[in-house]
Amino acid sequence: MSNYILTLKLDTEKYQEDILDKRLEISRNIYNSCLGELYKRYNYMRQSKEYKKVVKIAKGKERNKQFNELNKKYSLTEYSLHKFVKPIQKHFKNNVDSFSTQKIASRCFSAFQGLMFHTANKVCFKKYGEMNSVEGKSNGTGIRFKDNQLIWNGLKINLIVKNNDEYAEISLLNEVKYCRIVRKFIRGKYKYYIQLVLDGIPPIKYNKETGEVKNSIGKGNVGIDIGTQTIGIASKHEVKLLELAPEVNNIETIKRRLLRKLDRQRRINNPNSFNENGTIKHGVKLIWVKSNKYIKTQNELRDIQRKQADIKKQSHNILANKIVSLGDRILVETMNYKGLQKRSQNTTVNEKTGKFNKKKRFGKSLANKAPSMLLTILDNKLKWNNTELYKVNTYKIKASQYNHFDEKYNKKELSERWNIFNVDNKEIKIQRDLYSSFLIMNVKENLEEIDRDLCFGTYDNFKHLHDKEINRLLSSNNKKISSMGI
Numbered sequence: 001m002s003n004y005i006l007t008l009k010l011d012t013e014k015y016q017e018d019i020l021d022k023r024l025e026i027s028r029n030i031y032n033s034c035l036g037e038l039y040k041r042y043n044y045m046r047q048s049k050e051y052k053k054v055v056k057i058a059k060g061k062e063r064n065k066q067f068n069e070l071n072k073k074y075s076l077t078e079y080s081l082h083k084f085v086k087p088i089q090k091h092f093k094n095n096v097d098s099f100s101t102q103k104i105a106s107r108c109f110s111a112f113q114g115l116m117f118h119t120a121n122k123v124c125f126k127k128y129g130e131m132n133s134v135e136g137k138s139n140g141t142g143i144r145f146k147d148n149q150l151i152w153n154g155l156k157i158n159l160i161v162k163n164n165d166e167y168a169e170i171s172l173l174n175e176v177k178y179c180r181i182v183r184k185f186i187r188g189k190y191k192y193y194i195q196l197v198l199d200g201i202p203p204i205k206y207n208k209e210t211g212e213v214k215n216s217i218g219k220g221n222v223g224i225d226i227g228t229q230t231i232g233i234a235s236k237h238e239v240k241l242l243e244l245a246p247e248v249n250n251i252e253t254i255k256r257r258l259l260r261k262l263d264r265q266r267r268i269n270n271p272n273s274f275n276e277n278g279t280i281k282h283g284v285k286l287i288w289v290k291s292n293k294y295i296k297t298q299n300e301l302r303d304i305q306r307k308q309a310d311i312k313k314q315s316h317n318i319l320a321n322k323i324v325s326l327g328d329r330i331l332v333e334t335m336n337y338k339g340l341q342k343r344s345q346n347t348t349v350n351e352k353t354g355k356f357n358k359k360k361r362f363g364k365s366l367a368n369k370a371p372s373m374l375l376t377i378l379d380n381k382l383k384w385n386n387t388e389l390y391k392v393n394t395y396k397i398k399a400s401q402y403n404h405f406d407e408k409y410n411k412k413e414l415s416e417r418w419n420i421f422n423v424d425n426k427e428i429k430i431q432r433d434l435y436s437s438f439l440i441m442n443v444k445e446n447l448e449e450i451d452r453d454l455c456f457g458t459y460d461n462f463k464h465l466h467d468k469e470i471n472r473l474l475s476s477n478n479k480k481i482s483s484m485g486i
Contacts, residue, residue, distance in 0.1 A: 003199055004197075007193050008160060008196070010160070010181075016157055017192065020181065020192055023095045024181075026092050027096060028130065030089070032125045036125075042115070042116065048074075082102050085104070088101070094153065100134055100143055132182065133180055145159075150179070166203075171196075171202070171203055175198065177199055181193075217324050217325065217385045218325050219327060222326045223438060225437040228483075230481055231371070232431070232433035234441045237326055239438075239466050244319075244370075244374065245316065245370070251304055255305070258300055261297050262297050269294060313373070313377075316373055319374060320381055321381070328387050331391075331440050331441065332389060392448070397439070397440070397443060399436040399450075400412065403421065404455040404459075405421055417431065419435050431485060434469070438462050474486060
């Protein structure tokens with residue numbers, strides 16, 4: 001069933017904030033206790049003879065089955081972690097309820113599975129002040145919402161709902177599945193929120209002046225070619241080549257400046273913690289001194305990172321609404337973002353300069369632009385409208401190589417940003433990302449083939465909208481990303 005989240009601010013007093021801070025700190029200690037126990041059990045399992053035998057087995061169902069049996073034997077399961085955390089919860093029962101403690105254990109186990117499945121190198125313990133959220137399992141007990149109040153172990157806090165907030169008022173008519181308490185550091189001070197996970201779909205928004213429905217879903221096919229920093233969109237109504245979350249760039253400059261300032265302050269405050277060549281000393285326990293100015297700079301950085309995340313999410317929501325308005329069958333190529341984040345393993349040499357090429361790839365671009373987040377938001381919006389985001393088979397489609405005029409595949413370098421076709425002795429130039437999105441728009445129902453007949457039927461309209469979009473980009477004074485080729 002569909003569900004969505006409504007976030008509302010809590011009308012807290014100082015003593016209530018102190019209680020919430022205390023309970024979040026207790027939750028952090030419970031999380032770290034669970035993580036420490038998981039590490040102990042996992043290392044004990046890895047030292048066993050059975051584990052060493054199973055590792056040598058070829059990957060497959062039999063190997064997975066034996067690993068599952070080993071996990072059960074050494075109590076590396078979510079249920080066994082719930083049993084472990086039960087006596088810990090009794091010690092803190094006046095502050096944290098049993099259901100919230102179980103969710104903390106589940107959260108820890110979910111993070112640790114990344115290490116067990118070798119998708120993560122390590123799972124970090126949470127430092128002081130890093131636990132900023134805790135949630136319940138249902139709205140019947142523990143953390144719950146009732147009569148416009150957060151109720152949790154004797155603590156009752158009113159919610160702030162604005163008088164003209166129709167969206168919140170309609171949302172609160174739906175059933176609450178469970179609640180989550182979130183603490184955010186905003187402008188040098190902690191603020192507290194409740195997130196209500198509600199059953200159903202978000203209320204429809206209307207334009208108060210015209211009465212029209214906002215962000216309504218369109219009809220027809222929409223092709224998306226999403227990169228690390230840009231997105232190409234093709235539909236029968238519009239063709240667009242856009243930068244992902246363009247507002248984030250301004251924040252990144254401030255963020256870099258603050259990071260350099262923090263490094264200078266850290267070195268001034270702790271001269272004995274660094275070697276003569278500027279590197280941090282190893283092999284000895286270091287006690288780091290934080291001055292008031294250092295803490296102030298640290299808080300500025302935290303606030304700018306929060307703004308960056310909020311602006312990024314807001315920008316993606318606006319773009320997702322725009323895409324949804326263009327059509328109801330939205331197609332996109334699958335992409336391995338985790339693979340793109342990793343550094344290159346092979347050492348290569350630049351033929352022109354003779355210098356070693358950098359091994360870094362797209363990690364920073366993906367962190368700043370978050371293309372995967374856009375696809376998640378888009379998929380959620382489509383599910384609320386009884387459809388979904390269709391992911392085409394990248395290896396069979398090969399949209400960046402295909403030419404629908406002669407039905408041939410031509411491999412191109414990443415630096416080639418334009419497709420040049422000779423049609424009826426005429427040279428046609430089409431931007432690479434926009435052409436890929438056009439081909440993806442015309443993929444068959446099996447999501448594994450491009451419908452060439454459909455391409456010819458929609459090409460003239462696409463070319464007209466393509467040229468219109470290119471002219472718009474050329475006439476714009478805004479800075480363009482180099483991958484656009486404009």
